[in-house]
Amino acid sequence: MTQDTPTMTTDLTPFEIDVLEQPDALRALAHAASEVGLDELARRPWERVILTGMGSSHFAGIPTWQILAHAGTAAWAIDAGQLLDTPGLITPRSLVIATSQSGASGEIVELIDRLGDGRIPKAHLVGITSDPESPLATAADLFLPLHSGSEATVSTKSYLNSLAVHRQIIGAFTGEHRDIIREGILEVADSVERTLATTQVATLAGQALNFSHYRLATVGKRDHAATALFAGLITKESSKVAIEGHIGGQFRHGPFELAGPGLTVFIYGAYRSDTDLSIAHLADDLVATGSSVVLIGDLRVEGATTLGDRQTSPLGGLATGAVMAELFAIELAKANGVTPGAFAFGSKITTAL
Numbered sequence: 001m002t003q004d005t006p007t008m009t010t011d012l013t014p015f016e017i018d019v020l021e022q023p024d025a026l027r028a029l030a031h032a033a034s035e036v037g038l039d040e041l042a043r044r045p046w047e048r049v050i051l052t053g054m055g056s057s058h059f060a061g062i063p064t065w066q067i068l069a070h071a072g073t074a075a076w077a078i079d080a081g082q083l084l085d086t087p088g089l090i091t092p093r094s095l096v097i098a099t100s101q102s103g104a105s106g107e108i109v110e111l112i113d114r115l116g117d118g119r120i121p122k123a124h125l126v127g128i129t130s131d132p133e134s135p136l137a138t139a140a141d142l143f144l145p146l147h148s149g150s151e152a153t154v155s156t157k158s159y160l161n162s163l164a165v166h167r168q169i170i171g172a173f174t175g176e177h178r179d180i181i182r183e184g185i186l187e188v189a190d191s192v193e194r195t196l197a198t199t200q201v202a203t204l205a206g207q208a209l210n211f212s213h214y215r216l217a218t219v220g221k222r223d224h225a226a227t228a229l230f231a232g233l234i235t236k237e238s239s240k241v242a243i244e245g246h247i248g249g250q251f252r253h254g255p256f257e258l259a260g261p262g263l264t265v266f267i268y269g270a271y272r273s274d275t276d277l278s279i280a281h282l283a284d285d286l287v288a289t290g291s292s293v294v295l296i297g298d299l300r301v302e303g304a305t306t307l308g309d310r311q312t313s314p315l316g317g318l319a320t321g322a323v324m325a326e327l328f329a330i331e332l333a334k335a336n337g338v339t340p341g342a343f344a345f346g347s348k349i350t351t352a353l
Contacts, residue, residue, distance in 0.1 A: 014152030015238060015341020019326050020196060021149070025157040026189035026319075029147040029164050030182045037142045041126070042172035047093035048074040050123075052083050054107050056155045056233055057099040057128075060162035062226040063318065064097075067170050080107035087120045094123040097169065101146065101158035103127065103134025106353045112139045128165050130158055144168070153341035154238045156326055159230060160192070160319050167315045188316045195323050199307065204294060205331035209241070211262035216243035219251050221279060223314055224269025224321060227296075231266060231325035238341040239333035249278065259289040266328065268321040270297035271311050296324050 051061035065077035127140030220228030232245025
């Protein structure tokens with residue numbers, strides 16, 4: 001593919017600069033000192049492990065939840081708002097892993113307050129955040145820093161580094177050596193750098209909006225459900241284009257009625273090595289309706305567009321997909337006539353409940 005990604009110039013928006021800084025942020029995390037308390041926590045016989053957060057911070061924990069559950073751990077992935085509505089899920093022998101890029105979002109602060117004053121049973125709290133002075137970092141029994149640096153607008157560096165920290169958590173629970181995990185994160189940083197340098201999506205983004213009644217959706221299964229949800233969220237935030245993320249088969253239960261000319265569906269985690277053919281069948285069926293289908297991976301389906309390559313590692317596939325989503329968001333914003341990543345009504349930290 002030819003170069004079509006912005007280079008580091010003064011013409012770039014803060015969002016675009018953050019996107020380009022992601023490889024260095026991943027390297028900073030990989031080279032940072034590991035938190036020794038994480039391995040000890042992973043060895044304890046927890047009654048349940050609860051992964052929580054809001055927005056993209058919550059989505060970053062979905063692959064961790066799936067791996068822990070597959071290994072037989074009693075694990076839940078529930079956003080912090082829902083967790084406040086169902087506090088009985090937390091017991092004194094629970095491990096609560098909260099991800100919040102700011103460490104100060106409204107639901108996370110409320111959760112901390114309720115854990116502190118006894119309205120929710122006191123559980124062991126792991127806090128994953130960028131800000132060591134944030135409410136989450138200071139309240140956590142174990143603080144896992146993101147090392148992602150400052151971020152101007154929509155989540156980019158902090159999301160990829162959240163995925164990498166969750167990779168470290170998975171490694172602690174599965175007994176992997178830290179050096180292997182560190183090398184894996186460094187390899188992903190290199191892969192992200194190559195993706196940023198070689199991927200072109202401007203034409204596809206323009207085509208997606210070139211209908212009087214355009215519709216956009218994202219789909220992902222298993223780990224890549226996180227990417228589909230992330231893509232739907234940041235595209236709305238950064239481009240002001242209506243788009244929804246769907247987990248696997250959810251798309252067939254109602255949203256498929258939007259199919260036909262004018263619908264563009266981005267399918268994340270579309271790999272030829274996948275023995276589950278449901279993604280390929282969905283792409284085929286969508287193409288047959290006249291919908292536009294963009295496959296993120298190496299799967300080839302006649303009539304669809306494929307962007308990417310084979311998955312070299314689970315973290316690599318997640319990171320590459322997230323970067324693709326960011327590049328699409330940038331170009332969709334431009335096609336929509338708005339500044340990529342600029343907030344119209346919201347802000348970087350959502351504190352209101």
